[in-house]
Amino acid sequence: MLMKSYTLVLKLLISYLAITICWVNTMAFAAPTRPNPELAKVCPVGMAYIPGGSFTMGSGSAEFTEEGIVKDVTVSSFCIDQHEMTNGEFAQFIAATGYKTVAERPLSPEQFPDLAEDERAAGSVVFQPPEEGIQQIAYMSWWHWVPGANWQHPFGPESSIADKDNHPVVHIAYEDALAYAEWVGKQLPTEAQWEYAARGGSEQSTELNGEDYSPKKANTWQGMFPFFNTKADGYLGTAPVASFPPNDYGLYDMTGNVWEWTADWYRVGRQGMAHSKNPQGPDQAVSFDPKKPVEGASHVIKGGSHLCAKNYCSRYRPEARESQTPDTGTTHIGFRLAKDLV
Secondary structure (H helix, E strand, C coil): CHHHHHHHHHHHHHHHHHHHHHHHHHHHHHCCCCCCCCHHHHCCCCEEEECCEEEEECCCCCCCHHHCCEEEEEECCEEEECCCCEHHHHHHHHHHHCCCCHHHCCCCCCCCCCCCHHHHCCEEEEECCCCCCCCCCCCCCCEEEEECCECCECCCCCCCCCCCCCCECCCCCHHHHHHHHHHHCCECCCHHHHHHHHCCCCCCCCCCCHHHCCCCCCECCCCCCCCCCCCCCCCCCCCCCCCCCCCCCCCCCCCECCEEEEEEECCCCCCCCCCCECCCCCCHHHCCCCCCHHHCCCEEEECCCCCCECCEECCCCCCCCEEECCCCCECCEECCCEEECC
16 A cells, blocks of 8 residues: 555656646746846947847738748847947047048939039938928928938038937948948847847837837837827937837847848848848848839838837837838938857
């Protein structure tokens, strides 16, 4: 009798142990990967360590078909800037190198042969809200080419970045971001790296909607774009970096504030990226955006900006993406950099 009781208890213990191991393994698989503080020391100051892994890119959104799901994308461990590049940091680069941004150079007569000399003056694209009282305007008419607009003068020659050293630098063309990256020995993140880091170790979408759509979450447009911004988050334009809570990887402003360049050329689909490791995106030759056919090849930008609202843009999610021609900067495009560890 004693032997039978012992055998029964042993079987129950083995069964319980098996169930426990299964539960622990399941929990370990489901739990988001978190950075190891010791491994984080391999990253330069100001960068976060992102542990490599596999994830599902994109979303199944019927509204944003360009975000189509791409399964089993693997990225190796890498480092990424904790926040967007600031005016102060970019000013150090300019002081050290004398570099002139694309917006500070006159337009090329070879590229724009039909423009008169005065029409090729240096400048950039600036967001200008409609005048008060106007309730209907043409789509995209809030963007204006402004001579003299550049990273130091975001809204034109009379504007300034005084007291905004900790705001993200804007009016940055792709070439400008590459020049800075070369100077500091880093590179622009791929779209896969950027999205993987933005998710903060989660497979779930972090779309700001319902109760989560809060001015305490990110710097986006509160109100009816482009007519009225309540400034419920405290900012009408860009906000100082790290003004809002970080994600679980310690990264700030992966949602809102300014769009960020990635290394990838843009196309609507992501052919060939499923079940791949460290994908680099398509070749320039096949890059296009059918919504902007006259613009030619474009790069992927990610993260949305302070101009994204519920009624316009709605791309303040890790899986969201947009295209931008490499020679164009605006008042809401900046960048952050990555550093490979392999």
